[in-house]
Amino acid sequence: MLEACVFATILCGFLGIILKQNLVMKIISMDIMSTGVIAYYILIASRSGLFTPIVGNKENVGYADPVPQAVILTAIVIGFSIQALMLVGVMKLAKNNPTLEASAIEQNNTP
Amino acid sequence: MTNVTIAWLILPFLIGFVVYLVPKLDRILALGMALVSLAYAVQIFLLASPLNIQLLDSFGVSLIVDRLSSFFILTNALVTAAVVIYCWQTEKTAFFYMQIAMLHGSVNATFICADFISLYVALEVISIAAFLLIAYPRTDRSIWVGLRYLFISNVAMLFYLMGAILLYQAHHSFNYAGLRGSPTEAIALIFLGLLVKGGIFIPGLWLPLTHSESETPVSAMLSGVVVKAGVFPLLRCALLLEEIDPIVRLFGVCTALLGVGFAVLEKDTKRMLAFHTISQLGFVLAAPVVGGFYALTHGLVKSALFLIAGVLPSRNFKQLQHQPIDSKIWVVLVIASFSISGFPLLSGFGAKVLSSKNFLPWQIIGMNIAALGTAISFAKFIFLPRQKSILNRDEIVKQDEKKKIQSGFWWAMVILLGGLVGANIFYYQAYTLQNTIKPLITIILGWLAYFFIFKKLAIKLPRNFEKFDSLIGTMSLILILLFWMLWAQFQFST
Helix, strand or coil: HHHHHHHHCCCCCHHHHCCCCCCCCHHHHHHHHHHHHHHHHHHHHHHCCCCCCCCCCCCCCCCCCCHHHHHHHHHHHHHHHHHHHCCCCCCCHHHHHHHHEEEHHHHHHCC | CCHHHHHHHHHHHHHHHHHHHHHHHHHHHHHHHHHHHHHHHHHHHCCCCEEECCCCCCCCCEEECCCHHHHHHHHHHHHHHHHHHHCCCCCCCCCHHHHHHHHHHHHHHHHHEHHHHHHHHHHHHHHHHHHHHHHCCCCCHHHHHHHHHHHHHHHCCCCCHHHHHHHHHCCCCHHHHHCCCCHHHHHHHHHHHHHHHHCHHHHHHHHHHHHHHHHHHHHHHHHHHHHHHHHHEEEEHHCCCCHHHHHHHHHHHHHHHHHHHHHHCCCCCHHHHHHHHHHHHHHHCHEEEHHHHHHHHHHHHHHHHHHHHCCCCEEHHHHHHHHCEHHHHHHHHHHHHHHHHCCCCHHHHHHHHHHHHHHHHHHHHHHHHHHHHHHHHHHHCCCCCEECCCCCCCHHHHHHHHHHHHHHHHHHHHHHHHHHHHHHHHHHHHHHHHHHHHHHHHHHHHHHHHHHHHHCCCCCCCCCCHHHHHHHHHHHCCCCCCCHHHHHHHHHHC
């Protein structure tokens, strides 16, 4: 069930990238898609259990797998920085293309 | 050797930051960095056995350094050095050299890493550095082209990440070796990411616009080394897993034909070169065992050609035919074009022979057609009019100014074309009579076809596939295609 929700999120994001006209909306759709991917990592990490893998006094509990979480942390940071970079680019483009419609910008800027 | 490798890997990033702190040393440091890489690549080439490095514990970073990577690192070093020298006298700021250093470092990292997460990080750093380089002129067009590049590569990398976690689920490791026995959808997702990143087949059609609309040194860098960062992992996987090998080869042939088909009909110099990059990547993939050598020669020649295209008076072939070019430029142009068409004495010839020895029977026809197409498309460059004497004084003054800017250009040419001639030593066995005749026939046939058919032909191909939305859309289609191809492959092989 959760897995289906995660995939639905990814799919929604992907369709949003294609179907939305506005450039900012496209970037937000990409963010939704990456949220889905991140959630998928967390989901797979929790397959073996839900406890944080820190030494404590409880015994024999199922620990969550720390590796996917560590990996996705890197990916979150990278995704975040790329989005910041894209939004700066969009801000620059917005000066001459106030509507920010991707097709119009594309037409103006392809030879 | 482990410590040397790590120091070498970190050096470009350190230099990148130092350049920003000490802007006066920017060019010297960047050039020094390229030379260090060069020395390192030579050292690896001389190593007897591949070097496996495991950092931290079993979940840490794993690196493989072998002869295949040494070819790619060598390409990267030479192209970076040439680009830095080309930019020596231009007014580029330290920011530009910083990005060059970062790009160099991250591309190097892709050539030695052996697990999917290190690869992911390296590829994303490449995207960011390449975006900043493309958007360096700060015009609307350059920002849009850069944004489009960043967007497409980021979406591709999201698919790739999904594949990586599926792989982890199967093996509890991100190592390349985990591809064996992992679910089909994992391989399909990872491959989609790499295909897009490497500019291969239909999802790689983002490449022509990006490479042709960037500044000259940037497109040389992008076409020479950055696309190789996506191709290299594919080669590695094909060599690791024999089930994947035929699929990679098939993509190689399709890509070679697709790219060359566009290149033959293209009327713009830089776009033609960019389409031709796609087709050459196909050649690299079509024979994974010897792909390294081919990638080296292609990287050198393509960055040389992009630098030359930058100094030509016009980008349109029609105009160039009425506008004679300086005969010195013409000479280097012809050397580069001959090498890429596979003319003996230049290492493009050795690379073509070596690859064609490793083609499977079903690939030969396709690759020969692609080679013919290469000869046809470079006939456009070879038969450009040229002139020696300069008529009046105004033009002399103009020419002198131009020469001042161009002394860096000549040094860059010396490096790249010298590398092309020097690379012959890797495969000097190619020089037998039988091997020599075939490329000559291909070139002559190509020229004839150019004169009688393609010179008059004026077909404008639609650019619908290069639109942003269709690029993203094709990703999903290719994903389905890949999934079924892999599925069929695994069904029949087990």
